[in-house]
Amino acid sequence: MAKIRLENVYKRYGTKVTAVKDFNLETEDGEFVVFVGPSGCGKTTTLRMIAGLEDITEGKIYIGDRLVNDVPPKDRDIAMVFQNYALYPHMNVYDNMAFGLKLRRVPRDEIDRRVKEAARIIKIDHLLQRKPRELSGGQRQRVAMGRAIVREPKVFLFDEPLSNLDAKLRVEMRAEIAKLTRRLGVTTVYVTHDQVEAMTLGHRIVVMKDGEIQQTDTPLNLYDFPENKFVAGFIGSPSMNFVRARVEVQGSDAYFSIDGQKIKANPTLSASLKAYNGREVWMGVRPEHIGLKGWTTIPEDNNVVKGQVEVVEPLGADTEIHAEVGGAMVTAKVDGHAVVLPGDTVELLIDTSKLHAFETE
Ligand code: ADP
Ligand code: MG
Structure with missing residues (x-):
């Protein structure tokens, strides 16, 4: 050895x-x-x-x-x-x-x-x-x-x-x-x-x-x-979603603003986002950290975005939804028994403890 x-x-x-x-x-x-x-x-x-x-x-x-x-x-x-x-x-x-x-x-x-x-x-x-x-x-x-x-x-x-x-x-x-x-x-x-x-x-x-x-x-x-x-x-499959978002800082909290819809960053991320107030970043979220309202244990707390469902792929345990959110395509891995169809407007809950942010080039 x-x-x-x-x-x-x-x-x-x-x-x-x-x-x-x-x-x-x-x-x-x-x-x-x-x-x-x-x-x-x-x-x-x-x-x-x-x-x-x-x-x-x-x-x-x-x-x-x-x-x-x-x-x-x-x-x-x-x-x-x-x-x-x-x-x-x-x-x-x-x-x-x-x-x-x-x-x-x-x-x-x-x-x-x-x-x-x-x-x-x-x-x-x-x-x-x-x-x-x-x-x-x-x-x-x-x-x-x-x-x-x-x-x-x-x-x-x-x-x-x-x-x-x-x-x-x-x-x-x-x-x-x-x-x-x-x-x-x-x-x-x-x-x-x-x-x-x-x-x-x-x-x-x-x-x-x-x-x-x-x-x-x-x-x-x-x-x-x-x-x-x-x-x-x-790393990770399906791949992490990246959505362009504007950072808005209010007091000690930071929010990702996507086409007028706001998602609150967790305290750790908020601290590192302070310097980006008013600027655009990539908000990163894995498909498995997005739930469908009514079919998820993710609690609702300034973390909901509206999505227009385009494709639904049932895989048994999970269903993969591809939805348009604020102009970007987002993949969500939701409960396999969730009732959802292409064309539906849905509310997606983001697990904010699992959010990432990256600088835009
Ligand atoms: P990977 O195994 O990750 O696919 P490689 O190590 O084979 O990548 O290749 C890395 C880079 O080096 C590539 O851009 C490839 O074109 C280049 N390269 C590899 N071998 C040669 C060689 N003998 N002459 C010139 N370029 C090479
Ligand atoms: Mg090789």
Whole structure:
């Protein structure tokens, strides 16, 4: 096991592209860290720099106490699992898993022990004689993981390992990866563009955009205390609503004014909104923090807005309503049994203890 530390790491391609900008991170021993962000934000590049597959333009990377900037990949004690598995088609599963160890001249009986142990852990003992083409997508993904496990690395690196699997298998394998890494206790960095995968797997999550870290935090802190509008909109599903509102301060209270309708900010938010009196901000509220009058436990207290319902999507436990509020489209996740139809004018109650505010650009 080992900690990973990145200090002021940059990656530039030529003079124009800065793929990674001033990246800083220190993991715990055995921690599961997820890099998440939209396509092209620098996740793979950062992972490949940790692996040694990509030169570092500037900065330092440590694995354990060792500065690895100039250490070749094979000497870094890491194992990487990719999206496209990269299994050798002509070798059976056993040989695919054994191959890396043979190259390292690990003794034959030691190889046999490690391959069988890994196969047992990931439940592919019965597949060892098969060729990759005789396996399902999920089984191939297991073999790719098995190949990483037999290396007994200090660090696991995963780059979108589940993105080629169908939705159901993805959820299954996600749980497997969580179980496996917990059991092995190996420090793991996992790259994904899927915020649900990030939230369910990560002890901590690094949210990236345009090569820069936006926030590094636990899943719940990202959800409760997003530091900027990007993180707020990226984490959580369905996404947080953003409505342009004018701030009106009255005494110690601040209000969001939306097209003449007023919502009272909670005391903490009011304090930080004082400086914005008379100015426009983004009011942020998650769909699950909006209720429908008559169908919610959110108390009524200067927190009601009128909405014109455009779309109603019943999901069973909840119903998603898309409604126009003060010129903006707002999604509300309300009680699944609420009686509401497109075209209705409804009163929406905002849970003001869960409101956010962000500066307009
Ligand atoms: P992600 O994995 O988050 O989708 P990448 O790390 O693959 O993003 O890419 C980050 C940025 O670096 C992108 O703008 C991409 O186009 C650029 N990039 C990646 N590899 C190269 C390369 N070999 N040459 C030039 N630009 C590259
Ligand atoms: Mg990538």
